[in-house]
Amino acid sequence: MTDQPTSFDLIIRGGTVIDGTRAPRFAADVGIKDGRIVAIGEVAGDAQRVIDASGRIVAPGFIDAHTHDDSAVLVDPGMTCKVSQGVTSVVTGNCGVSIAPLKPGSPRPMPLGLLSPGDGRVAEYASFADYVAALRAAPSAVNVAPMVGHTALRASVVNDLGRAATESEVAEMRGHVQEALDAGAIGVSTGTFYPPAEAASTEEIIEVCRPLTGSGGVYATHMRNEADDVVKSLEESFAIGEALDVQVVISHHKVVGPANFGRTKETLPLITKAMSCQCVALDCYPYNASSTMLHTDPAKLQVKVVVAASGPHPEVAGRDLADIAAEWGVDRLEAAKRLQPASAIYFSMDEADVRTILAFEPTMIGSDGLPFGERPHPRLWGTFPRVLGYYCRELELFSLETAVWKMSGLTAQNFGIKGRGRLAVGNHADITIFDAASVRDSGTYDDPCVPAAGIEAVIVNGALTWWQGAHQNARAGRVITRAGVQ
Incomplete structure (x- = not known):
């Protein structure tokens, strides 16, 4: 491509690009400068950092x-x-x-x-x-x-x-x-x-x-x-x-x-x-399963309900509402009322x-x-x-x-x-690099707060924010407003 910079903040080399448009994947480097994607293809030049994305998917x-x-x-x-x-x-x-x-x-x-x-x-x-x-x-x-x-x-x-x-x-x-x-x-x-x-x-x-x-x-x-x-x-x-x-x-x-x-x-x-x-x-x-407030409408308590959090009873987090009600000797509705304010998971x-x-x-x-x-x-x-x-x-x-x-x-x-959601020259450099063969969710209902597997790097507005399982302490997020509103 013409007018390609010769120096970059970050170059992602050797990855397989899936650009967010449903177009077929293709092999390409991605060059980033000043928070934007400035080159896609064969990128030559110097960079403050180079990420080897060989064998990985480079996506928006x-x-x-x-x-x-x-x-x-x-x-x-x-x-x-x-x-x-x-x-x-x-x-x-x-x-x-x-x-x-x-x-x-x-x-x-x-x-x-x-x-x-x-x-x-x-x-x-x-x-x-x-x-x-x-x-x-x-x-x-x-x-x-x-x-x-x-x-x-x-x-x-x-x-x-x-x-x-x-x-x-x-x-x-x-x-x-x-x-x-x-x-x-x-x-x-x-x-x-x-x-x-x-x-x-x-x-x-x-x-x-x-x-x-x-x-x-x-x-x-x-x-x-x-x-x-x-x-x-x-x-x-x-x-x-x-x-x-x-x-x-x-x-x-x-x-x-x-x-x-x-x-x-x-x-x-x-x-x-x-x-x-x-x-x-x-x-x-x-x-x-869904998750929202713990309802006090009996019709919404007919399915399996697991308490996610409760203000007055934090100790019951993760327990079935029916079991809590039985332990307290009350029906589900009364138990739900006693747990308020609370949130829950509904298997519905x-x-x-x-x-x-x-x-x-x-x-x-x-x-x-x-x-x-x-x-x-x-x-x-x-x-x-x-x-x-x-x-x-x-x-x-x-x-x-x-x-x-x-x-x-x-x-x-x-x-x-x-300017987001697609890998294209001129767009904001919001990029995720992952291993298509191993990416998966790791959390369960019993142990939910577990980072996923296979997400190798996450870049937000050009800043490396997640890298090989660790947060990089970047705070590069911006407010996205409607077009024309600054």
Whole structure:
């Protein structure tokens, strides 16, 4: 290529490039300078550091499409749970839950509490601009693409979360959405599945999210129902996207409960049909168990439930709710109430459905991990290597090129993230180097916080951040905002 530099900060030599576009892999060196990819091909010249990637895959850094890392990136800026599995960027503010804006003194009902380690280390931000400023003032090891959560807005504005918002409350929330977009938020998320937002009407959501129209932002949703009414919930999500004329992201798509096993035969064709006439995307995680707040709705406690964390009873982390209830001589509901605030893991999905959704071509990958607690879901540390190892290499659900695309280029495209998700000259140097033959997740439900195998190097904005099993203490992450917002 012409105009190639003669000196580099870093050269990756001899690797096999999978560029994040689904194009066939090819042998090439990669040259990096000033945080950008400046050469791909046969790279000649000097470098401050050279990495020998012989026998390894050189891919775009993975973009985690669905996280709850809003406060973790500030409290635990090393983000070892993410960089150790090849993740270089995280999308935050999902499921309607964000740490900005939050009005001082307003309630913090679950699931808002899931964003805090509970030890007072998490600051709260009255404006989204303040949160973005905090992210920039104290960079983490990963890039952060933040969304604003509708549940956070309701907690700050609506004085009775058991009802729909009034016209004036809708207007106030809409103003907060506009402020967040002006500050760089990449979109708005909702979580009408959860008690603080389930009373919100479709019309409330549309009117609160009006500033999204024409902004380039996305509408991401943890839908109202992923069980018996999953089809109705999909239709509501599409209707909101159509009314706003925005990209819809169906978060962690699943069908929940034995009565609904196999219903991906209904949901995926419905999503495909919607994609033909509007912008619709979806993500999922590669596990048949979910993790969120410990519910106090009996209908949500019918499956196997393992407590991940409990404020008043930390000693029960990792135990089955049914066993705790039996030990205490109470039913599951009463035990769940006594454990609050708490998070839990729910074994509520069929593995065949998980595989079907993963294999669905447009499905992105998101971990949906909760970053606090002693016994988190293993997806927090293992999502991306699990896709590469178990579902791609062992089960052969898709090619390695497709797997990488689902975790990089596709995600960047759907969220409007520019200059990332693809290895190309001029793009930010977010790169993951891994061994395709050995990459795998290592954590289990009993021992979840274990770094994955086979991730050799992770580079964030040109800075070597993970190298041969060890964090390099780089904090080169940036805030990813919508195009045109600095």
